[in-house]
Amino acid sequence: MQSSQPLKPPVVETYDELLGPGETYTSVTAKIGDIVLYPLLKTPWGWIGGFVAAGLFLMLYLYSLATLFTVGIGIWGINIPVAWGFDIINFVWWIGIGHAGTLISAILLLFRQDWRTSINRAAEAMTIFAVACAGIYPLVHTGRPWLDYWFLPYPSTLGMWPQFRSPLEWDVFAISTYATVSVLFWFVGLIPDLATLRDRAQHPIAKIFYGILSLGWRGAAKHWQRYEMASLILAGLSTPLVLSVHSIISFDFAVSQLPGWHVTVFPPYFVAGAVYCGFAMVILLMIPIRSWFGLHGLITMRHFDVMSKVMLASGLIVTYGYFGEIFYSWYSGNIYEYYLIVSRTTGPWAWSYWALILFNVLVPQLLWSKKFRTNLPVLFFISICINIGMWFERWVIIVLSLKRDFIPTSWGVYTPTFYDWATYIGSFGLFFVLFFLFVRLLPMVAIFEVRDLVHKTEHKAHDKKEGHGHAGA
């Protein structure tokens, strides 16, 4: 993307290490920091083009939302019996994508996995933007979104309170807490890096901008000690939080009585599915980013290898869930549960069930081979398949369960309209506009954590062959 550099050094791929050869404190800081501190007027054309394209999709999104507000949810294909359509499918899909960011930043911090270091910042940004995209759907699908404050417990003249026993109200608390904690965790992680940018910036406006955002961080030992404690606490809080959020979302379904929804396996199955498509999205974003910005030394093949393994493992849990659904539809002895599987596999829209099996179960089996895990075009293709597959999973769960319930007279069909598609495709505009701004304004890799990784790597090398000094200059 940095088109002004005429000659690019040849790319050396690293397969076994988390850092490319010869990385120092200064080189990693320069590599990451200078992407942000590039003069505004010399912003690469690739960035501008991408931002404009994303902006066009955002316009489509705003148009479809404006139509929704003025006309009403009749513009969507939903009706009785399928009263939840694209709005809830996309909501679950987006929030699932967000979960990988929290998993990388929090759970892997607790497990002391060094490979999270160069991908956690961008993954957390992805989390926040995906949660923003997700959160809009439940807010607008109420039909009268200007009354959404009714979700919140506030002392009203009616004397009414929200129904705290309802999973839909649990959602309100789960998602707002998740969004808040993600932003807080992200900001805390950014503080030392913003100080680095403040000290590297040449332009006075950039100095003031990053100076204020960094809160005057000066890297005092006492501050670092408290900082690390706070990070650990936030990771410890985010870990159960991320598991709870998708569990609570699965309660929206599992607490109801509908065949296909009323199952106890939903919470773990939903969480695994969220991790699955979230990691696929991280890979989808990282493959172009590292080549555009020349981050081959920071995001190495080993990162992709490890992420693919996580994807494969969570994919197998999801597959287990699919087999579980088939098994208990038979084992329950309940004709409605049994008919659900017959309807999914052979009824109308049966192709979408088989597409789900193809994209989510069959294609990802390629990841067993290390050759495919470290082949970026193949990995990119598999990740797209998983994202499509996980979208179909929510489609199958929501639409294919709702359209044929207990009494054949109440069966119906669902066909998405133009506005259903526009609200879905347009939400990518919101996501990518935010992501492009993030890449331009904030360091997309946690600089101080990578420096820490350089430090650890040097110490390891130092311990191995004694007598060599530190290459930290």
Add this chain to the structure above:
Amino acid sequence: MFKRKSNAAEAASAAPATYGIMAEFSDSDSIIAAAYKVRDAGYTVVEAYTHIPVHGLAEALGHRPTRLPWGVFLFGLLGASGLFGFMTWVNVVDYPMNIGGRPFFSWPAFIPITFEGMVLGAAYSAVFGLIAICGLPLLYHPVFNTPGFERATLNGFFLCIEAKDPQYDAAKATTLLKSVGATAVNEISE
């Protein structure tokens, strides 16, 4: 940043007060070793500034472990008990509703929101507590007057004996810091 200019103006009339003696070290091992030696020499008001968290440095400088976790625990407890109590009050006292004969105090249904309240209270207190006990935001600090201090967020390891130290003496502190392996030593003004 803004205060520095007014300080410069004052400097013309009166000699600037000294904040301390700042030394720079080449790596993390040497700064930890130096911190122990400076403490052994009897200095107590000593602080280090590093671009990465250096493990063992805070202990070497004699900083006590933080009490932040206790505050976070209290606020987490407050968030959880507050929301649980509120839901109980709403459903039992303020607006009890009989739904299919189920009990008003149906506490299992309150657990998800109670949990979220715990996380929210704890996370807010962890972040704002961190910022508060670090004394941030503080956009100007005397240590920023150190020559080359931009390296403190790039690749540098700095150690400062502050003038507040009871046995502070500029010449002695400079000699000590040089003797423990500092690559550069500067007196910095307030």
